[in-house]
Amino acid sequence: MKSTSLLERLDPRTKIISFLSVIFCMVLTPITRIRDFGLYFLLILAIGFCSRITPRQILRKMCIAIPFVLFIAMFVPFLKEGTVFCSLKISHWKFDVTYEGILTFLNIIVKSTLSVFLLAIATATTPFPDFLKGLDMLRAPRLLVMLMSFMYRYIFVLIEEARRLMRARSLRYFGSRRGELFRTTGYMVGTLFIRTYERAERIYSAMILRGFSGEALSVKRFRISALDILFMAGIIVSLVCIISGIVNKIERAKASGAHLWQGL
Amino acid sequence: MAGIIKVSHLQYHYPDGTVGLNDVSFEVQEGETMVILGANGTGKSTLFMNLMGVLDGVGSVEIMGMPLYKANLKEIRRGMGMVFQNPDDQLFCPTVMDDVSFGPLNQGQSPDQVIDAAQKALALVDLQGYESRTPHHLSFGERKRAAIATVLSMNPSILLLDEPTSGLDPRSVSKFINILYTLKSQGKTLLIVTHDLFLTQEIADRVLVFSEEKKPVAIGNYKEILSNHDLLLKNNLIHQHRHRHDEVVHEHEHRHGYVHEH
Numbered sequence A: 001m002k003s004t005s006l007l008e009r010l011d012p013r014t015k016i017i018s019f020l021s022v023i024f025c026m027v028l029t030p031i032t033r034i035r036d037f038g039l040y041f042l043l044i045l046a047i048g049f050c051s052r053i054t055p056r057q058i059l060r061k062m063c064i065a066i067p068f069v070l071f072i073a074m075f076v077p078f079l080k081e082g083t084v085f086c087s088l089k090i091s092h093w094k095f096d097v098t099y100e101g102i103l104t105f106l107n108i109i110v111k112s113t114l115s116v117f118l119l120a121i122a123t124a125t126t127p128f129p130d131f132l133k134g135l136d137m138l139r140a141p142r143l144l145v146m147l148m149s150f151m152y153r154y155i156f157v158l159i160e161e162a163r164r165l166m167r168a169r170s171l172r173y174f175g176s177r178r179g180e181l182f183r184t185t186g187y188m189v190g191t192l193f194i195r196t197y198e199r200a201e202r203i204y205s206a207m208i209l210r211g212f213s214g215e216a217l218s219v220k221r222f223r224i225s226a227l228d229i230l231f232m233a234g235i236i237v238s239l240v241c242i243i244s245g246i247v248n249k250i251e252r253a254k255a256s257g258a259h260l261w262q263g264l
Numbered sequence B: 001m002a003g004i005i006k007v008s009h010l011q012y013h014y015p016d017g018t019v020g021l022n023d024v025s026f027e028v029q030e031g032e033t034m035v036i037l038g039a040n041g042t043g044k045s046t047l048f049m050n051l052m053g054v055l056d057g058v059g060s061v062e063i064m065g066m067p068l069y070k071a072n073l074k075e076i077r078r079g080m081g082m083v084f085q086n087p088d089d090q091l092f093c094p095t096v097m098d099d100v101s102f103g104p105l106n107q108g109q110s111p112d113q114v115i116d117a118a119q120k121a122l123a124l125v126d127l128q129g130y131e132s133r134t135p136h137h138l139s140f141g142e143r144k145r146a147a148i149a150t151v152l153s154m155n156p157s158i159l160l161l162d163e164p165t166s167g168l169d170p171r172s173v174s175k176f177i178n179i180l181y182t183l184k185s186q187g188k189t190l191l192i193v194t195h196d197l198f199l200t201q202e203i204a205d206r207v208l209v210f211s212e213e214k215k216p217v218a219i220g221n222y223k224e225i226l227s228n229h230d231l232l233l234k235n236n237l238i239h240q241h242r243h244r245h246d247e248v249v250h251e252h253e254h255r256h257g258y259v260h261e262h
Helices: A012-028 A034-049 A057-074 A101-126 A128-137 A142-173 A176-209 A226-243 A246-256 B045-049 B070-079 B096-106 B111-124 B140-152 B172-183 B197-203 B223-225 B229-234
Strands: A084-090 A093-098 B003-013 B019-029 B033-037 B060-063 B080-083 B158-162 B187-193 B206-210 B216-222 B237-246 B248-254
Touching: A012 A034, A012 A101, A012 A128, A012 A226, A012 B216, A034 A101, A034 A226, A034 B060, A057 A101, A057 A128, A093 A101, A101 B206, A142 A176, A142 B248, A176 B096, B019 B045, B019 B216, B033 B197, B045 B060, B045 B080, B060 B197, B070 B080, B080 B140, B096 B111, B111 B140, B111 B172, B140 B158, B140 B172, B172 B187, B172 B197, B187 B197, B197 B223, B206 B223, B206 B248, B216 B223, B223 B229
Parallel strands: B033 B187, B033 B206, B080 B158, B158 B187
Antiparallel strands: A084 A093, B003 B019, B003 B060, B206 B216, B237 B248
16 A cells, blocks of 8 residues: 555545635634734644645645735735825826735735645545535535536546647637627537537436436445544644633733733 | 346337337347347347437347346346447447446445455456556557447456457457357357357357347357358448459458358
């Protein structure tokens, strides 16, 4: 058996629950407690060290999602009303950047970056079929799980089909009026739709013929091990510590020179 | 020997009015391998869909002593499995294991039985160790074999195979023929739709020839049918064109998959 990292050995359910709770806590923490986010970062970093993925892999995965967030967050500082921090003047337009806007911007950026960081670790250590199984065992809506499973199975088949159509077009396309291009593109989309529709019918009959009656059953059962419980307990304890602001209290206690327990 | 599949005067029209099957009657004996030969678009696959009860034609079909009615469909599909031509239609789960265990799970077998059945089926098609692979990452030949395994895991006594060797390279074809031999020796009834005469010669007990009028025109022992050149030529199963043998140019029929002497 090949050696696997701690994260890969965990039950997908453990990962879903603990990662979701980290994200949940993080999202509910007000941005003004900026020190807490440093702690969240350390926690996620620690989770990352439980896997064998390289920082490069994680960064590459994060690069896919971050631009979307940036694009959305970019305009926030200008739109939020409040005390003006500074203003930009472009010809006769004036844009006010407000303190509140900057805070919201930071809020979005910090939280989403940390969440994407965690998700990058999660996806790198969990095969998608296992993740689906975990969701199913956690009683996620079955229709949703099945939908995702079909998407995972057929997205590449579909992309290949589209690529074949596009190649066939480009081999016979010698440049013509723009209208012509739109027309052929329209035909291609239509063809793709019809082929997909027919494929769906064949797949459905293949399912029916093997006794499908509305329930997608699955056999590879996972088991929660001591390792899973330990991991989950570790995550929850760290979350509680962060939320209760225990670190702040300890520091304050240290500063005042009192005994540690008095600080608590 | 009892007729395990009995079809008489089966007709099918597609919703748009196109004739799918035109008065089809035949009988398959238990344990025999019948190859249904026919050119493209002669209704072979339509016949399979009718036998499985997916399409609903007019006429009478009896399978394993049960008439093909809605009430019997579940029982019939328990004993008769069909493998689609395109493995991408047959394999719809995220992993090979999910796909192979799909049938047995729906039949209500216990997890241990299901795993056992799935392992056996995968071993039969020589795909051990492929359990957690994604169908998309398999080669075409491997996907074809995985597709068969998804039906074998349900342990049916009748197997319908739609174009099992189409699109396969020679080595994959011979691997496939070995699998079919194994199934045959297990006493399974095989119904194979193809226009591959090589496969027919290798595996068939009897051959049913479909004409382009979407109905059977001949049935018989494989030697009888395969040596009837006129029949094969007329039904678009062999072709005839000019040949050059050094200096001699003449015209004669050409059988796919055969090395022929002159």
